[in-house]
Amino acid sequence: MLPLELPTIQNWSCHNCGGCCRQHAIAVTPEERRRIEMQGWTADPAIGHRPLFVSSGPxxxxxxxxxxxxxxxCVFLDEQGLCRIHAKFGEAAKPLACRVYPYAFHPAGRKITLSLRFSCPSVVHNQGRPVITQKPDLRELEELVVPAGAEKMRAPPVCPGQQLDWPDLLVIVQHLEAILALGDLPVAARLLRALAVVDLLGQSKFEKIRGPRLREFLEIITLATATEVPADLLTIHEAGPAGRVQFRLLAAQYARKDTFAECDAGWRRRWSLFRAAVQFAKGRGNVPPLQPGFVPVPFAALEQPFGPRSAEADEMLARYLRVKVQGLHFCGRAFYDVPLVEGFQSLALIFPVVLWIARWLAAGTGRTALAVEDVAQALAIADHHHGYSPAFGQASFRSRVCSLGKMGDIERLIAWYDR
Ligand code: SF4
Structure with a gap:
């Protein structure tokens, strides 16, 4: 087994909310299926004659x-929100996907990094034991999920055609994480600084910039770009009309939730999504509700400043970004095999997306300022898809991120929704 690197700023323990058992499709291997069938559930009156499995995939x-x-x-979730398999046969009897959630293991050369999914409310709220203290359990999971030969996987390129070996790529990742950890700056300013460095990395050639030279190069471009981010983010202009359309469509993808019942609705669901996409592109009238609990509010209401956020909300956003970067949960195998620069741009866009969704939640109850819970809920909604929904790895989503990057609108959107 390879050394396991754990996030030092994150806590987590399961608080039995049952949320993950309601919103995820749990794929099972033929071996897991056989094992569950052997558990004798058909004779259990709580399950009755309900089918335990369904076919999935193309x-x-x-x-x-x-x-x-x-x-x-899930068919095994009981009325108290607890897993029947876990209760009757123990944690190890559950499908592996249930055991691993909300952790995500990512090969990083001669080590494995660990990230967490913020679709879990306990992760968002940093509740439970420090992850760093859970090493023995996590080593067990590592053995089950990390494939043999993981150390031979190539590092993701920095940008197309610019390949570095793992040690150099990890120097860049650590550097970005260090910028995101700058405690004396507001979280939006840290993100803008890191993004400015990433933009320059995307224009660089790395044939001769390796090892100690790479560290020197990173220091130089970090100093050079620090002055590019204004002290007052309100001086940054709003994104242009094209960028705003692209952003609304992107935010709609993150805000959407496809329940199993909706997936079964076939063409009716597709038609309602098409109409919602047209409304999002126009950006006029009311925002169409994309999931239960979203109240229609005027698009214009979400473009007003929502005032300063609490320190708690900003800690949540900063921790999210740092855990994702530390855990390599934004590029390569963990994120649709995209290069580092593109992956970081996608991650940076989560910031305005989360604040846009949080505004929607607040405006839905008539508020014009964000509460911590708005940000927490929005973060869980957005991260549910990030790196997991197949649509986010498709060309249309990727070209949306790239065109926002080329227009310089990612920075503008961060500053705009930070107000
Ligand atoms: S098997 Fe248990 S842990 Fe897994 S989704 Fe179903 S209820 Fe949840």
């Missing part, structure tokens, strides 16, 4: 996942 790659109840919950 016809050419058919798989199997756990069935769900009519409200979308």
């Amino acid at each position: 016809p050419w790659n058919r798989g199997c996942r756990l069935a769900h109840q009519s409200d979308g919950a």
Whole structure:
């Protein structure tokens, strides 16, 4: 097994909210299916004659996942929000996907980095034991999920055609994380500084910039770009009309939630999504609700300043960015095989997306200032998709991120929704 690097700023323990068992499709291997079938659930009155599994995936790659109840919950979730398999047979009897969530293990050369999914409310709120103290359990999971030969996987390129070896790539990652950790700056300013460095990395050739030279280069461009980020972010202009359309469509993708019932609705669901996309592109009238709990509010209401946020909300946003960067949860194998620069741009866009969704949640109850819970909920909604929904790895999503990057609108959107 390779050394496991854990995030030092994150806590987590399961608080049995059952949220993950309601919103994820749990794929099971043929071996897991056999094991669960052997557990004798058909004789259990709580399960009755409900099917335990359903087929999933396209016809050419058919798989199997756990069935769900009519409200979308996993077939094994009980009325108290607890897992019946866990209660009866212990944690190790559950499918591996359930055991691993919310952790994510990522090969990083001669080590494995660990990140967490912020779709779990306990992760968002930093509740539970420090992750750093959970090493023995995490080593067990590492053995189960990290494939043999993981150390041979190539590092993601910095940008197309610019390949570095793992040690050099990790120097860049650590450097970005150090910028995001600058405690004396507001989180938006830190993100803008890191983004300015990433933009320059995207224009650089690395044939001769390696090892100690790379560290020197990073120091130089960090100093050079520090002055590019104004002390007062309010002086940064709003994104242009094209950028605003692209951003709304991107935010809509993050805000969307496809329940199992909606997936079964077929063409009716597709038609309603198409109409919602048209409304998002226009950006006039009310924002169409994309999931239960979202109240229609005018698009214009979300463009007003929502005032300063609490220190707690900003800590959440900063921790999110740092955990994702430390854990390599933004590029390469963990993020649709995209290069580092593009992956960081996608991650940076999460910031305005989360604040836009948080505004929607606040405006839905008539508020014009954000509460911590708005940000927490928005973060969980957005991160549910980030790196996991197949649509986010497709050309249309990727070209949206790239065109926002080329227009310089990512920076503008960060500053605009930071107000
Ligand atoms: S098997 Fe258990 S832990 Fe996994 S989704 Fe179902 S209820 Fe949740």
